[in-house]
Amino acid sequence: MPELPEVETILQGLRPQLVGVKIISVVIRRLNLRWPLPVEALRQLEGRSVCALMRRGKYLLLQSEMGWIIFHLGMSGRLTLRSQTTPAQKHDHLDFLFANGLCLRLTDPRRFGAVLWSCTPLEHPLLVSLGPEPLTPQFDGGFFFQRCRGRRVPVKNLLMDSHVVAGVGNIYATEALFKAGILPIRPAGTLTQMECDSLVSATQATLVEAIQQGGTTLRDFRNGDGAPGYFQQKLLVYGREGQTCRHCPELIQQIRLGGRSSCYCPGCQI
DNA sequence: CTCCGATCCTGATGGC
DNA sequence: TGCCATCAGGATCGGA
Numbered sequence: 001m002p003e004l005p006e007v008e009t010i011l012q013g014l015r016p017q018l019v020g021v022k023i024i025s026v027v028i029r030r031l032n033l034r035w036p037l038p039v040e041a042l043r044q045l046e047g048r049s050v051c052a053l054m055r056r057g058k059y060l061l062l063q064s065e066m067g068w069i070i071f072h073l074g075m076s077g078r079l080t081l082r083s084q085t086t087p088a089q090k091h092d093h094l095d096f097l098f099a100n101g102l103c104l105r106l107t108d109p110r111r112f113g114a115v116l117w118s119c120t121p122l123e124h125p126l127l128v129s130l131g132p133e134p135l136t137p138q139f140d141g142g143f144f145f146q147r148c149r150g151r152r153v154p155v156k157n158l159l160m161d162s163h164v165v166a167g168v169g170n171i172y173a174t175e176a177l178f179k180a181g182i183l184p185i186r187p188a189g190t191l192t193q194m195e196c197d198s199l200v201s202a203t204q205a206t207l208v209e210a211i212q213q214g215g216t217t218l219r220d221f222r223n224g225d226g227a228p229g230y231f232q233q234k235l236l237v238y239g240r241e242g243q244t245c246r247h248c249p250e251l252i253q254q255i256r257l258g259g260r261s262s263c264y265c266p267g268c269q270i
Numbered sequence: 271c272t273c274c275g276a277t278c279c280t281g282a283t284g285g286c
Numbered sequence: 287t288g289c290c291a292t293c294a295g296g297a298t299c300g301g302a
Contacts, residue, residue, distance in 0.1 A: 003295060034278070034297090058296080075296055076280075091280080110279045112296060126297090153273065162297070169295055218295070219282080259275075261293080277299080283292085 002073045004134065004167030005210035006221055006229065007058050010079050013224030015053045017081055017102060022049045023064070027095040029088065033108060034074065037094070038117035041067065045096070057130050057166030061121050068121040074112030080105050081224045104224075130166040134203055139165050141197030148188040148196060155191055156184035157258050159203065168203060170260045171216055171238050176203040178237040183269045184262040185255065209234060237263040 002010070026042045044066050052063040060079065062069040071079065084103045088095070094106040094115060106115065118124040131147075132138035147164050148155065158164050159173040168176070177184050179202035182195055191199070215221055215229030218239070222228060236246055241254035241263050250267035 006295080072296085074279095075294065108279095109281065110294090110296095112278065151272080157273090160296090171295065216295080221295075258273095260296095272302105274302085275300095278297100280294105282294085285291085286289090 002058060002077065002215070002221060003169035003172055004055075004058060005172070005207055005213075005231065006215035006223075007055050007060055007073065007167070008211050009215040009223045009229060011053055011055050011060055014079070014081065014104070017100075017224070018050045018062075018098065018104065019053060020049060021102075022047065022099040023096055024099055025097045027088075027097065028093075029095075030093040030111075033093065033111045034072075034114045035116070037115050038069075041069070041117035042094075042115075045069070056122065056127055057133070057162055058169070059121075059127060067117060067119040070114070070116040070118060070121055070124060070127070071106070072114040072116075072126075074108060074110060074114070076110040076220075077106065077108040077113035078220070078222060079224060080107065080222060080226055082226075130162055131164045132166065134165050134168055134207055139200060139204075141193060141200045144200050145191065145193050145196040148191050151188040153188055154185045154257050155182060155188040155199070156262055158188045159199070160258075160260075165203075168207070170262075171218075171235070172203065172206050172210065174238045174263055175236055176206045178263075178265060178269060179206060181269050184257055184264055186270075237265060239263065 023045045025046050031037055045064055048064040048066055054061040060071040081102050084097050091109040092105055092107050096104040156173050159168055180199040182199055210231040213231035216231040217228035237252055240252045243252050245265040248267040250265050252263050252265055254261055254263050
């Protein structure tokens with residue numbers, strides 16, 4: 001569910017409420033998500049304070065004096081703040097109860113998400129091989145051009161590959177390709193340096209605007225405070241198959257790439 | 271190394 | 287109303 005802008009939105013909501021606050025207890029209702037929960041480490045958090053909250057790609061990192069908890073929300077995960085009296089519902093798997101009366105609750109119906117533990121999170125196997133953050137100078141047209149060279153997979157697959165660049169999912173890759181005027185099925189190796197420059201700029205502009213809008217709520221995304229995002233109102237092609245392009249008279253088309261649906265305009269994208 | 275498809279799981283939706 | 291198929295924001299894994 002959540003791509004980079006949604007995780008960033010959650011992070012910005014949680015940070016002022018939780019940093020410096022002591023964790024009183026941790027309630028574990030399910031021992032397994034995608035992988036087993038680090039039960040021992042979660043127990044050791046009790047009585048410790050939150051030192052910092054950070055994001056890397058789609059991962060949300062919580063630092064305590066004992067080490068770091070790594071969250072990944074998968075397709076359907078949510079992290080929300082609520083009062084400690086709110087009863088747990090069907091897919092509420094994990095609660096952190098804080099000294100200020102708040103409860104941080106992890107909900108994940110599909111259970112593709114993960115909760116992991118590490119003393120050095122950036123060296124964790126799942127994070128160490130991630131590509132650069134898309135909103136840093138490391139991710140530029142030259143970098144992406146080099147990663148595309150010799151590759152015959154559709155460029156959209158590369159843009160969504162977290163080992164190439166971390167945090168760009170299906171919605172934002174689809175939107176960025178439209179903004180850059182590039183067809184999602186173009187073999188990555190056929191992109192010119194200029195097209196890579198354009199695609200990187202479009203990706204960054206899309207992510208920045210989505211963060212400003214508080215993310216995209218297609219079904220049930222909510223930030224830490226339970227509020228929806230508004231970027232869905234700005235979507236140019238995602239989910240618009242069969243409708244008229246916003247920039248020309250053509251109809252938006254839909255194809256499947258790597259098992260994911262991709263929308264594009266045959267008039268605007270080459 | 272590259273690429274493709276299967277896979278983990280539940281819930282919403284639409285056709286019949 | 288029920289049943290079934292399809293689809294959904296992710297990322298890993300195995301095999302060709």
